[in-house]
Amino acid sequence: MDVTWLGHGCFRLRGRGAAVVTDPYPPAIGLKLSRMDAEVVTVSHEHENHNYTQVVRDGAYEIRGPGEYEVAGVSVIGVPTFHDEDKGAKHGRNTVYLIEIDDVRVCHLGDLGHKLEDAEAEAIASPDVLLVPVGGRTAINAAQAAEVVRQLEPRYVVPMHYAIPGLKLELDPIDRFLKEMGVTASEPQPKLSVQKSSVAEYETKVIVLEPKVEPKV
Numbered sequence: 296m297d298v299t300w301l302g303h304g305c306f307r308l309r310g311r312g313a314a315v316v317t318d319p320y321p322p323a324i325g326l327k328l329s330r331m332d333a334e335v336v337t338v339s340h341e342h343e344n345h346n347y348t349q350v351v352r353d354g355a356y357e358i359r360g361p362g363e364y365e366v367a368g369v370s371v372i373g374v375p376t377f378h379d380e381d382k383g384a385k386h387g388r389n390t391v392y393l394i395e396i397d398d399v400r401v402c403h404l405g406d407l408g409h410k411l412e413d414a415e416a417e418a419i420a421s422p423d424v425l426l427v428p429v430g431g432r433t434a435i436n437a438a439q440a441a442e443v444v445r446q447l448e449p450r451y452v453v454p455m456h457y458a459i460p461g462l463k464l465e466l467d468p469i470d471r472f473l474k475e476m477g478v479t480a481s482e483p484q485p486k487l488s489v490q491k492s493s494v495a496e497y498e499t500k501v502i503v504l505e506p507k508v509e510p511k512v
Contacts, residue, residue, distance in 0.1 A: 296308065296309065296310045296311075296396050296397045296399040296401075296488070296489050296490070297309045297486050297487070297488050297489075298401065298424060298426075298453065298486060298487040298488075298489065298504070299485075299486045299504070299507050300453065300455065300504035300505070300506050300507060301316075301319075301328060301506065301507055301508050302320070302326045302328075302459060302462070302506040302507075302508040303318070303320050303324065303326065303344065303455065303456060303462065303464075304317065304318035304320070304339065304344075304345055304403075304405065304406065304426075304428065304455055304456050305317060305318050305319050305320055305328065305508075306318075306403065306426060306453075306455070307331065307333070308394060308396055308401055310368075310369070310396035310397040310399075311397055312367065312368050313333075313334040313335065313366075313367040313368055313369050313396065314332065314333040314334055314335075315333060315334070315335040315336070315337065315369060315371075315394055315396065316331060316333040316335070316336045316337075316351050316355070317336070317337045317339070317392070317394075317403045317426070318337065318338060318339055318345040318346070318403070318405065319336065319345075319346075319347045319348055319350045319351060320343075320344045320345060320347050321343060321344070321347040321350075323343070323463075324344055324462060324463055324464055325461045325462050325463035325464075325510060326459075326461050326462060326506075326508045326509070326510060327508065327509060327510075328347075328350045328508060329350075330350060330351075330352055331350065331351055331352065332351070332352050332355075333351050333352075333355045334354075334355060334356065334366060334367040334369065335355060335356050335357075335358060335364075335366050335367065335369055335371065335394075336348050336351045336355045336356070336357050336358070337357075337358045337359075337371065337373075337390075337392050337394070337403065338357065338358065338359045338390075339389050339390050339391070339392070339403065339404075339405025339406055340388060340389045340390065340405060340406055341359070342406070344464070345405070345406065346359070358371055358373060358392070359390075360373055360375075360390050361373040361374060361375040361390055368396075369394065369395065369396050370394070370395040371392055371393070371394050371395075372392070372393040372418070372419075373390045373391070373392050374390065374391045374392075374393065374415055374418050374419055375388060375390060376388070376389045376390065376391050376405075376407055376408075376409070376411070376415060377389055377407075377408055377409055389405045389406050389407055389408065390405060391403070391404050391405055391407060391415070391419060392405070393418070393419045393422065397490075397491070398491035399423045399424070399489050399490065399491055400421075400422045400423045400424070401422060401423065401424040401425075401426065402419050402422035402424070402425050402426065402447065402449070403426045404425070404426060404427050404428060404435075404443070405428075406428060406433060406434040406456070407427075407428060407434060407435055407443070408433065408434055408435060409435070409439075410435075410439060410442055410443060410446070411443060411446050411447075416446045416447060419447060420446075420447055420448065421447065421448050421449065422447060422449045422450075423449065423450045423451065423489055423491075423492065424449060424450065424451045424452075424453060424487065424489055425444065425447055425449035425451070425452050425453070426453050426455055427440050427443060427444060427452060427453070427454055427455065428440065428454075428455055428456035428457075429454040429455070429456065429457050429467070429469060429471070429472035430456045430457035430458060430466030430467045430468075430469075431466065431467045432464075432465060432466055432467075434456055436467065436471070437467060437471035437472040437474070437475045438471075438475050440454070440472055440475070441472065441475035441476055444476070444499065448499065449499055450489075450492065450497050450499065450500070451487060451489065451499070451500050451501075451502050452476070452499060452500070452501045452502065453487060453501075453502050453503075453504055454469055454472050454501070454503065457469045457472070459506050460510060461509075461510025469503065473501065473503075476501050478501050480503070481503060483503045483504055483505035484502060484503065484504055484505060485504070485505050485507070486504065486507075487502050487504060
């Protein structure tokens, strides 16, 4: 199963028989997504920078909130959370998604705004891949993101939702998160390929992905 980062909170997860797109965004943020195919598209919250589903061609099944879903061999569990530390009073609700493709479990945190409660963490614990916002502002910052990583203990951590060239949103750079995790910056990878693992013990690895998107001209 391949994980490709398309900038901001948007990823394309490609399995053998299906693809999932997460949190597609409009060109107004300074980046432009190409039209793409997918069987499933997830939306973590109803903000224009995360719910631009028209970039995904007709036919994709849209998931826009908590619940359990099974589409085209893909299992999705939506866990209700909040976009801030005040139970949604500032920015509303957020859905964390646990997506299983080809027996690989990927957790997309959306614009999570707080440390996870025990019940929330238990529902999504130990994913193979954790897609975590690290740029702060309206979502968790670098220090909070590192704390959530420790809560969930994933095999791989892929940071998202941080400042990159072309993005017009004010977010922190990735360096702060890497420092919190105690790792040095490495050459970004074009994608992350993951297979089901039978290994019971592992050390969490931080994988920085290259954004596969062009700045809007």
